[in-house]
Amino acid sequence: MFSELAFFSFIQLTDPSFHRAYNEWHQLDHLPENLALEGVAAGQRWRHLDEYRSLTTGEAEFTDANYVAMYWFRPPVEQSVEAWDALGEASFQWGRGPLIPAVKRPLLGFFKPVKGYAAPRALVNPDVLPFRANQGVYLTLTSTDEPHGMDTHTAYTREDRELIPALLDVDGVAGAWTFSFSHVQQHKTLPFAGPAERKQGSLRVRLVYLEDYPAVVTPKLQEIERELDILAPTQQVLFAGAIKTIIPWQDWD
Template structure:
């Protein structure tokens, strides 16, 4: 497996004038510093698309503008500790993540569950994060009883029926699923997400896209609805908190 732990950050900018400054900081400073750490296998971030046309769900992550994630190599404790030390060091340099107008509703560590690659892309699922993509379709689901029979049935359906169908959608290169481990507990910086859950209580499904995220996301939604309409589909598949296309950020062009 590519890594033993992943970190997700959902970010909302409450001041629309700060997108340029935030993107320059993240793409040219924060992300390169993190990628240079030996314990970071890979990290990337994407911008929300179609936000104004998506249904309002009434959740804490509705306003998300960006999603970032990092994959951590073992030993995870050492890798995350070095990552935390860099966060504190960057604050001391005056280049840290304390940026006005930035809200972080979800900051959490997730355990990778399983990767899938569409047969046409040829590469192994572990290679997908390194393969160029045009964006993602990301779904965040809450399971109030994460180790119940209902949750087990939902996970089995996702693995054996839903994801194989989604891999056949034009533009879907592959998928990864993740199970919530614990919220970020930074030793020095005052960050705390508003969304939390017990272990396993949140699940991320991430589809890697190599076609336009907007139309591809529409096709993904249609395929998912068709699969889940089957008579044998589980009825209790969790509470969807977030489901949206995300667009790969092209430095300078998208700032």
């Protein structure tokens, strides 16, 4: 596995007039600076479009998000995250964020990659998916109060052996990755912190990489999820929906 740790951030803009300024900052400043770090293997950000909200389920705290960002870290992850944190502090001292107006972050958390899956049509190893062009992803974020309960274990067995193979058969799906929650972000110098501390494994992320328009593929994926119904009784869906790859200069407003 090329990465031992990933980071997810859900972002909500409290003032819609800041979309372009936020997108310009993230795409032309923040993201390139982070990707230039030796310890950052990959990173991307997607937009939760208003027209996708009818295809989204979950809790308002997360479904109200406008963007989701993620990064993959190379080992040794302690040094990689330390350099990443240091860049955040340096950027603040330069007057270039990451504290910027109108931005609310309901989730700032580190996750351990669990397993990657590539659809045969993609012709690549799962490790390649984060570097491969995509139209967007179908993201599912769930929580559980029993991260190591038997029902949770059964749900993960069915996810691996039933659900994800069925999702990979859908046209427009390139592959998938699953992630298990490790810890919230506690920045050493900046006032960034995730929500109240959670148990390890209490959050689960599933990313389904799409090579067709998310609005076209998502209903097919959701139908499979409903038919298989793998969620454990203790699991709660916080966010399940499509988020679109951002095209610089075209869809920033």
